[in-house]
Amino acid sequence: MIEIKDLSVKYQGKNALTLALDKINIKINSGEIYTFIGPSGCGKSTFLYVLAGILKHYKGTVTIDGQPIDPKEQRIGLILQNYGLLPWKTVCQNSMLGTKIKDNQQKPDEYSQYILTQLGIDKLLDRYPKELSGGQQQRVAIARAFILKPDLLLMDEPFSALDAITREEIQELFLQIWKQHTVTTIFITHSVDEALYLGSKIAVFTPSPGRILQVLDNPCFQMENLRTRDEYHDMSVRLRNILHKG
Numbered sequence: 001m002i003e004i005k006d007l008s009v010k011y012q013g014k015n016a017l018t019l020a021l022d023k024i025n026i027k028i029n030s031g032e033i034y035t036f037i038g039p040s041g042c043g044k045s046t047f048l049y050v051l052a053g054i055l056k057h058y059k060g061t062v063t064i065d066g067q068p069i070d071p072k073e074q075r076i077g078l079i080l081q082n083y084g085l086l087p088w089k090t091v092c093q094n095s096m097l098g099t100k101i102k103d104n105q106q107k108p109d110e111y112s113q114y115i116l117t118q119l120g121i122d123k124l125l126d127r128y129p130k131e132l133s134g135g136q137q138q139r140v141a142i143a144r145a146f147i148l149k150p151d152l153l154l155m156d157e158p159f160s161a162l163d164a165i166t167r168e169e170i171q172e173l174f175l176q177i178w179k180q181h182t183v184t185t186i187f188i189t190h191s192v193d194e195a196l197y198l199g200s201k202i203a204v205f206t207p208s209p210g211r212i213l214q215v216l217d218n219p220c221f222q223m224e225n226l227r228t229r230d231e232y233h234d235m236s237v238r239l240r241n242i243l244h245k246g
């Protein structure tokens with residue numbers, strides 16, 4: 001379980017201090033996907049950067065299974081909006097980057113091959129990121145995260161730069177792979193549709209400074225033909241109401 005207690009973050013700008021997160025308290029159960037939704041500027045990325053160990057000047061505590069969160073100690077997968085691939089490394093090298101750092105393993109083993117194949121990038125291993133479409137680059141980022149076998153997977157609006165059709169394809173592909181390799185996932189989004197499609201739990205942020213307004217169970221999670229169902233429409237109205245009341 002991830003436990004976040006009284007997490008606050010301030011940024012010191014040139015003239016003013018910005019309070020980005022204001023006493024976030026939440027417990028995150030293992031093996032679930034939590035989608036975090038909130039308006040632009042509410043502190044979603046700040047929240048993720050704290051969990052990723054990138055942002056260290058926070059107040060409060062963040063623990064995984066009772067241990068302070070630390071990317072050097074735990075295995076944390078990170079998938080960002082701009083894919084985060086290294087342009088001078090091939091698809092294969094980019095995919096293996098996490099395990100190279102953590103396990104000193106550079107060559108794909110059977111498990112890595114299987115993930116690369118599932119993501120449909122096993123024929124692109126010698127290409128460089130600039131020779132790939134956005135959707136293919138995001139598949140490489142997903143491969144890298146799963147090949148690491150993370151304890152925690154962090155995703156910051158990873159699909160928002162993709163066109164609508166590619167986005168739905170990748171959301172579906174991500175869920176398929178996630179079902180086979182269940183990992184505690186924190187998925188940041190500003191899309192109601194995405195929050196409902198991917199989250200087993202949905203946490204709603206207030207507008208800036210970010211606090212957790214509500215955490216909802218999502219009855220729609222993994223329903224077949226979800227987007228065409230009444231339950232989905234009802235949840236979507238409920239979620240929009242909560243977001244607009246702020």
Ligand SMILES: Nc1ncnc2c1ncn2[C@@H]1O[C@H](COP(=O)(O)OP(=O)(O)O)[C@@H](O)[C@H]1O
Nearest residue numbers: 011013018020039040041042043044045046208
């Ligand atoms: N490096 C920074 N310096 C100063 N203010 C920042 C910095 N990064 C983010 N902020 C401010 O903190 C708030 C939260 O930003 P962010 O976490 O990026 O929000 P979101 O991801 O929800 O759009 C915003 O008001 C933003 O302007």
Ligand SMILES: [Mg+2]
Nearest residue numbers: 044045046156
């Ligand atoms: Mg952001």
